Amino acid sequence: MKIQDLSARLGGLAVFRGLLEDPVIAAYAHFIQALADGAGRGAVCQAAGQFEALLFGADTDDFSEYLTAAVLECENICARRAARGALSPALEKALDSELHFLEELSGLGLDQLLLAAGLTPAQREKLAFLPRWTAHPTGLASSYEARLSEMGRLGYGMFARHHVFTLNEEGRLTPVRHPDPQRLADLPGYEREREKILANTKALLAGLPANNVLLYGDAGTGKSSAVKAIVNEYAPEGLRLVEVKKNQLYLLPDLMDQLAANPLKFILFIDDLSFASNDDNFAALKAILEGSAGGRAANIAVYATSNRRHLVKETMTDRTGDDIHEADTRQEMMSLSARFGLVVTFQRPDKALYSQILLELARQYQLTIPEQQLVTMGEAFAIRAGGRSPRAAKQFIEQCRAGVV
Known part of the structure; x- marks a missing residue:
């Protein structure tokens, strides 16, 4: 696919329009646009550098995986409809078309994009200093189809990334x-x-x-x-x-x-x-x-x-x-x-429950203090802390672990 077609398809996303609000993908789209417009070497290098800096800043050099994750978590009409029932034929067609385009896009590295832009070997040589990001086949379309059936459990958008x-x-x-x-x-x-x-x-x-x-x-x-x-x-x-x-x-x-x-x-x-x-x-x-x-x-x-x-x-x-x-x-x-x-x-724990909490926390923190000594010291700490509570027990154990007590 020519670079102009890639740029047009990326700018014409409808179902996955929200992807263009992602800073990394927006910078990628700007880089593609610069190549499609035949921009000069300086403008192309600046756009490429901006995209790669944002990608590397996201703690990855693998754009294929980054784009796949963004697609799987993107909140869109198909995700919302699939969570409630079946998609209409029109939405299914739009979804399928955009998924296969994004899958193709995710597998393109810098050298492939430069070729799609029609740059000559000499022009590509002048851009050899630009870093290369990782790109590989992803199976994005099939992964998204599987994800649709799990939207009710995994969520979409920020609800897929955070809880x-x-x-x-x-x-x-x-x-x-x-x-x-x-x-x-x-x-x-x-x-x-x-x-x-x-x-x-x-x-x-x-x-x-x-x-x-x-x-x-x-x-x-x-x-x-x-x-x-x-x-x-x-x-x-x-x-x-x-x-x-x-x-x-x-x-x-x-x-x-x-x-x-x-x-x-x-x-x-x-x-x-x-x-x-x-x-x-x-x-x-x-x-x-x-x-x-x-x-x-x-x-x-x-x-x-x-x-x-x-x-x-x-x-x-x-x-x-x-x-x-x-x-x-x-x-x-x-x-x-x-x-x-x-x-x-x-309710505030009695002595038996408080001792049980102390001993279990001591096991979690791998303390080797004898049980009776631990309980006696824990009781004294609770008196100074205003009474027995799981919070007091944890504070005491953490102080023991730090060597403060």
Whole structure:
């Protein structure tokens, strides 16, 4: 295929138009365009250098693999339609045409592109100093066909590359590139409590009715760690987490509408949740959990952690104030926690559970301190730290591992 045809086909992508927003592929398209336009040696070298610098900056010299990964993860109409059902004949034809073009393109190295541009041997010799990227056959078309059948589990776009997200100030999802790597095997103790959350999460993944979950209990008992570890464990099965701050609750209705059509399953995670009695966010969350006209999508569940059983800070003044219908007001304040279908309590560990956690963490960190000595020292550390908790146990073990204690 001539370089002008390659440039035209690349610029005319429709299904995979989003690829041109990738900085590496956009620079590649600019380089192809420079060759197709017969640009001078300087302009061609500058375009080639810009493309290769971005490719190498992505920690690879293999453009074939880079383009293949970008195609497999590209969010487009065919990926969305395939996740919900079959494609129309027109879309199937467009998809097939573009996939075979991109497969051909992915296998072209610099020398092949220079030949396609019609450069003479002398002209190619003058460009011999340019670095060569790796290019090879990929089987991209067949790989994408196989990927389409797994979109519901693997996702597309940024949801294929990441499994933890936050909301920015504009309400847009932002991937967390280095999420907490906590795994269930790293969390000793509280297995019975986590089993309830696991069962609910598995129901969500299976498309069965799943509850919103409130993890309530003492500080440092592993509530947040449990949610993050469960998401890390089941991310390969299509589970994603979106962490939402309390002051962002008003953004949730739009976010839920956006995620409802996605084939993946989402946990909207609100950490350390509590409200003042006059907090506007209180009513917003109530409507989101239950009672809004829009309902809740079957692929979304809200998981929240709190140190307060009823989530609302209440003072003695609230109970002795001048509210005529005080009982109604108190019932309103208590109704929010009742809208979580599953409430799991994480209580401060007793001595036996705390010792079990200490010993299991010591095994994970490969400490050789005698058990009785470890438990005695761990108890003393917990007293200084304000009480027993998995957090205190981990802090103590980490200090032992570092030689601080």
